[in-house]
Amino acid sequence: xxxxxxxxxxxxxxxxxxxxxxxxxxxxxxxxxxxxxxxxxxxxxxxxxxxxxxxxxxxxxxxxxxxxxx
Numbered sequence: 913x914x915x916x917x918x919x920x921x922x923x924x925x926x927x928x929x930x931x932x933x934x935x936x937x938x939x940x941x942x943x944x945x946x947x948x949x950x951x952x953x954x955x956x957x958x959x960x961x962x963x964x965x966x967x968x969x970x971x972x973x974x975x976x977x978x979x980x981x982x
Contacts, residue, residue, distance in 0.1 A: 914941050936961075 916939040921932075935955050943952040956964075 913943070915939065916941060 918937050918939060919934045920937045922935055938954045938956060940952045940954070944950070945952050
């Protein structure tokens with residue numbers, strides 16, 4: 913699955929975010945949202961980004977140092 917990471921202005925709820933706010937958007941070009949016909953977009957929260965970072969660090973340690981976290 914391909915992903916594309918972009919920065920976009922909020923195109924929803926403009927009264928809350930305003931046009932000047934940028935968001936980190938993860939696009940999945942191969943995953944088409946059926947109702948709109950556009951690629952699926954995910955706007956991860958800080959907690960989700962942190963969880964991904966923690967998971968990658970754990971996998972890196974396990975894979976490269978032979979550490980078992982079971």
